[in-house]
Amino acid sequence: MAIGITLTLSPVVYQAVEKIQFVLVALIMLFVVVAIPAATTSAAWGALFSEGVGQVGFPVGQGGLGIALLLGALAFAGAGGANNLVQSNYIRDKGMGMGMHMPRIVSPITGHEEARPSLGYVFPTDDENMRRWRGWWRVANWEQFLAFFLVGVLSLIILSVLAYSTLGVGRVQEQDLAFLRLEGQVLQDVVAPWFGTAFWVAATVALFSTNLGIIDYTCRLIADQFKINALRDSRVWTESRIYVAFVWLMIAVGSLILLAGLDQPFALVVIASSIAGVQMFIYSGLLIMLNRRALPAQLRISGVRLAVLALSFAFFGFLSVLLVLDNLGGG
Template identity: 50%
Template sequence: MERIEFVKIGAVLVLLAGALAVALTAGARGGPAQAVTAPAVPLELGAAQILGALAFAGAGGAQNLVQSNWIRDKGLGMGARMPKLVSPVTGRPEAAPATGYRFPPDEPNLARWRGWWRVANTEQLVSFVLITVVTITVMSMLAHATVFGREVANDVTFLHVEGEVLNRRTGWFGTFFWIIGAYSLFAAALGILDYMGRLVSDSLKVTYLAASTRWSESALYVAVVWALIAIGGVVLLAGFDQPLALLIVSAVVGGFMMFLYSGLLVILNRRALPREIGLRGYRLVVMGLIFLFFAFFAALTIIDRIRGL
């Protein structure tokens, strides 16, 4: 999985460089300035699409919750002292739940915590915020330069039109655009399977199966991943195979999930963690605003669906 994502990152960097070098017109380069000076919310899309766009535009979804699992399995920081998720075929899975360890909040431990926290903040700023802003900006400019103002269908076929325009301009970049897009979606699907398997198996092992010596977290991970693949196959075989509809459903579920876990994270930080490392100050205010933000769009989506019945 890590190698697949590594290749994806390299390919996307090439795509971004090519988009900036050969695909964008002078008018498209004015897009970011127009977005800042004349912002507008596309209310004609409907509440579900707006919530889905917010969830898919870098907000994170369940991926925010799996960061600690990835850190643990890479052996970074405190993860070096916790049981790892390993392949039941090639490794030796540990039956113990990865419940972690609550350190005494004395000055030496807090100094280590602050050092790790600085690294975690820097990593999120670079790999999450910065890359998200750059990629969304460039891809939006690319779409503006190729399909803006054209009569295109309100579905994913606009990507075909975008690629054809790029091919006419460069002779090869459109085909490269399609290849990278397909590979990125494939890698994203694998990533979703991975982090859902990690989250569900971790939760089951820590709560309901903590005393089980038969069900390790690794075995649970394999079972969850194959169950998700089977469910996806059933959905497609049932005839529900429209890409845009499936994307909207997935994104809306992600938005609802972010609404729920934002509130739960505030409660967890205030009640379960030591005061020295829990949320406080402006971070607590921001988390409260995030909770209200997604609560508003979740409620708006429900009302919109009820009215459409």
């Protein structure tokens, strides 16, 4: 409900999401920084380098790790297919460059909807525009590297070392949220009561920020596709109104699942993450096709980037096919 109210009442949705995520990520990083001297040990940091690589080989079948779980884990490790599909939507709403030519998603209640088409804009590839494009592309690359890759890798490493320092490996049976509860209790005993509580707050903030982003980008993708296809000529159903309608539909359906007592959170996560993995397969293929057929030659990716996309397409396609065969076989 808090996520729905936030997204519905934000005058410009992207600006509100960006500010909220910045604050939430800052809180998480504050905890991570404090955790290094307060709760990690030198032995754990040494084990990171001596034991961190683990067993060599494809991990399917080891410790109950199946195709669906592996596909979902790999998809969830990154932004996921749906999030990648709406990156251009975020760029548009950020108001940078090309985004200035497109209407933004706003609140139908507090925002001002713009009567402009949502079907895209291609700028002329003259010298001045290409200079601006290269400047934007450089900034976008650094932003992704610092905010997504570097912060993500460092926080994952530190949290893993924190768990190793306090709980070790193979010593506990708790899983899912029960593991988070146990970790917080151990931190309260080992470090201080306030630190265990801070761990739970950071975990809650992380889960909230993730769900805020998931609802936002999923509804952006749905609204975009409805507006440029089924509701293209509708004056009543603007992209912003479609977006808000699906925000509350997702919240209603999710609440009904919880109220119905469907006590299978792990199964639901595997289903959702597996779908994200299949989306990565489709998304990679669509992005290759877009670059080779639709974009001007000056804007197309090539070389290493194109090779990585092709590898992603083949890898996620391979896992997606294995997932289907695994389910058809009842495995």
